[in-house]
Amino acid sequence: MSNELLNEITFFVLSIFVGIEVISKVPTILHTPLMSGTNAIHGIILVGAIVIAAGASSPVTIVLGLVAVTLATTNVVGGFVVTDRMLEMFKGRQQKKQTTPPK
Amino acid sequence: MRTAISLAYLVAAVLFIVGLKQLSSPKGARNGNFIAAAGMAIALVATLPLLNFTRAGLVIIAIGIVIGTAVGAVGARMVKMTAIPQMVALFNGVGGGAAALVAVAELLRLGQHPGFTEAFPSVFSIVIGSISFAGSMIAFAKLQELMTGTPITYPGQQVVNGILAAAILGFVIAILAVASVPFSFIGLMVLALVLGVAFVLPIGGADMPVVISLLNAFTGLAVAASGFTLNNFALIVAGTLVGASGSLLTKLMSDAMGRSLANVLFGAFGKSHAGAAAVAGKEGRSVRSGSAEDIGTLLAYSQRVIIVPGYGLAVAQAQHAARELADLLERRGVEVSYAIHPVAGRMPGHMNVLLAEANVPYEQLKEMDEINDEFKNADVALIVGANDVVNPSARNAPGSPIYGMPILNADQAKNIVFMKRSMRPGFAGIDNDLMYDPKTVMFFGDAKDSLTKLVSAVKAAA
Numbered sequence: 001m002s003n004e005l006l007n008e009i010t011f012f013v014l015s016i017f018v019g020i021e022v023i024s025k026v027p028t029i030l031h032t033p034l035m036s037g038t039n040a041i042h043g044i045i046l047v048g049a050i051v052i053a054a055g056a057s058s059p060v061t062i063v064l065g066l067v068a069v070t071l072a073t074t075n076v077v078g079g080f081v082v083t084d085r086m087l088e089m090f091k092g093r094q095q096k097k098q099t100t101p102p103k
Numbered sequence: 104m105r106t107a108i109s110l111a112y113l114v115a116a117v118l119f120i121v122g123l124k125q126l127s128s129p130k131g132a133r134n135g136n137f138i139a140a141a142g143m144a145i146a147l148v149a150t151l152p153l154l155n156f157t158r159a160g161l162v163i164i165a166i167g168i169v170i171g172t173a174v175g176a177v178g179a180r181m182v183k184m185t186a187i188p189q190m191v192a193l194f195n196g197v198g199g200g201a202a203a204l205v206a207v208a209e210l211l212r213l214g215q216h217p218g219f220t221e222a223f224p225s226v227f228s229i230v231i232g233s234i235s236f237a238g239s240m241i242a243f244a245k246l247q248e249l250m251t252g253t254p255i256t257y258p259g260q261q262v263v264n265g266i267l268a269a270a271i272l273g274f275v276i277a278i279l280a281v282a283s284v285p286f287s288f289i290g291l292m293v294l295a296l297v298l299g300v301a302f303v304l305p306i307g308g309a310d311m312p313v314v315i316s317l318l319n320a321f322t323g324l325a326v327a328a329s330g331f332t333l334n335n336f337a338l339i340v341a342g343t344l345v346g347a348s349g350s351l352l353t354k355l356m357s358d359a360m361g362r363s364l365a366n367v368l369f370g371a372f373g374k375s376h377a378g379a380a381a382v383a384g385k386e387g388r389s390v391r392s393g394s395a396e397d398i399g400t401l402l403a404y405s406q407r408v409i410i411v412p413g414y415g416l417a418v419a420q421a422q423h424a425a426r427e428l429a430d431l432l433e434r435r436g437v438e439v440s441y442a443i444h445p446v447a448g449r450m451p452g453h454m455n456v457l458l459a460e461a462n463v464p465y466e467q468l469k470e471m472d473e474i475n476d477e478f479k480n481a482d483v484a485l486i487v488g489a490n491d492v493v494n495p496s497a498r499n500a501p502g503s504p505i506y507g508m509p510i511l512n513a514d515q516a517k518n519i520v521f522m523k524r525s526m527r528p529g530f531a532g533i534d535n536d537l538m539y540d541p542k543t544v545m546f547f548g549d550a551k552d553s554l555t556k557l558v559s560a561v562k563a564a565a
Contacts, residue, residue: 008339012331015339015347016343017347019343019345019346019349020350022120022123022344022348023123025128026355027128028451030126031312031316031451031452032191032452034123035319036187036191038348038349039194039319039322040140042202042319042322044143044326045202045329046143047150047338048326048329048333049205050150050154051150054156055160056159056163060211064207064211065164065208066163067167068167069168070170070174072171072198073171074171075175075197076171078193079191081176082182084136084137088133089457089459089460
């Protein structure tokens with residue numbers, strides 16, 4: 001097994017534990033925004049799409065690259081924007097809560 | 104240069120982790136989203152310096168980014184709050200599709216006999232990415248009501264799905280062991296797309312959030328696999344983070360509905376006969392419906408009113424009307440609170456978002472555990488467009504598809520006002536006994552119109 005593959009497997013395994021640990025205490029009301037946020041993060045496939053599109057020369061690779069970049073960009077941009085729209089609402093409520101004068 | 108890129112990827116990975124952490128706490132959630140987006144920007148920019156762009160490559164990347172940004176930004180901005188769940192499904196699906204296409208391009212580049220360590224993750228990414236794409240599209244169609252939200256089942260469905268899975272496995276082995284030719288991985292992709300459709304068809308519309316969350320985790324894993332093929336650290340870490348956190352989130356979401364994930368995914372099989380028995384005997388029972396004046400008076404002279412909002416409130420955009428009614432009642436000295444079921448609406452948190460938009464005071468929103476004991480002291484439970492979350496058959500009808508789901512104890516209130524568009528069963532497609540309860544008054548109509556009528560009626564009730 002090459003060193004590079006070994007490193008990759010290490011990152012993979014450690015990331016599994018981090019991924020589980022980091023969201024384990026999420027309250028129910030944030031389930032949907034969190035799902036939407038992770039959805040935006042897997043838009044990182046745009047990096048992969050750009051890598052394959054960069055060297056495109058034949059018609060097949062051009063079409064594949066174009067479609068992959070378009071889909072991945074939609075994932076990234078749409079994902080972050082829609083998550084922000086959901087969380088906008090929560091932010092308003094938080095502020096309101098803080099400005100309530102203590103009695 | 105390589106070192107700089109690796110360091111940039113490391114920064115991006117840290118930002119993703121911090122972003123996720125913030126996203127799971129109410130205070131920092133919005134910042135968390137920005138932090139993750141910053142990580143994404145860093146990872147993208149860091150990727151560019153090492154690439155050798157062909158002219159065609161530059162052009163298609165530019166076009167793709169422009170189109171994708173336009174579609175994503177406009178789609179996400181324009182969509183109504185009620186339609187956000189299906190937008191999430193859509194954005195998840197395109198990510199899965201992109202992962203599958205990246206893997207196809209890599210297999211093409213690697214030639215007929217790729218090494219196992221590259222071919223295996225590519226094949227994995229094609230299968231999982233395609234399932235996620237097709238499954239998400241069906242979830243979108245179900246939530247958008249382009250197709251029926253009720254489970255679609257037919258005899259031998261499991262056998263068909265089993266054959267599909269076996270055929271996919273056959274193609275995988277052929278690609279890895281014999282030769283990787285376009286015919287084989289296009290066939291693989293088509294079969295995986297069909298399996299994605301077949302997998303989601305038998306799942307009811309009300310369970311779509313859990314399915315979308317699962318497919319979201321799938322896409323994460325497909326992305327991670329593409330990272331192994333391309334030897335790209337950023338893809339591996341970010342994809343795996345999503346795969347792992349998405350899997351846990353899927354479990355948490357099905358737990359919130361009081362069901363196991365297996366029950367959500369495969370519950371439709373073998374349910375048909377029990378469902379039929381549950382429906383029988385409902386004929387000929389009568390419901391009581393009331394006028395706005397009657398109900399307005401009832402509300403005006405109550406001491407405690409609990410509003411139970413549901414998807415009907417979201418569809419009718421009735422959150423402002425609900426707040427107007429609540430304010431009016433409060434001014435008369437009626438104690439008003441909102442009972443929020445964890446899965447009211449089409450997604451967890453849906454109602455909190457809508458009511459927050461109408462500036463409903465945070466203190467009035469009560470979670471299920473907090474309010475369930477208070478129903479028996481309430482004079483009126485005002486159900487606005489909710490249905491399955493107050494259906495007593497979740498408690499007492501073992502044959503019911505929602506049996507075991509925790510519900511709001513609206514049936515314990517002294518009076519129940521059930522606002523609904525029609526007698527049509529809820530999203531889960533099951534009848535609700537609560538409508539036939541002698542304590543229940545039905546008030547038919549669009550939630551917003553009905554609430555407005557009640558506001559006038561309460562004002563009139565001196």
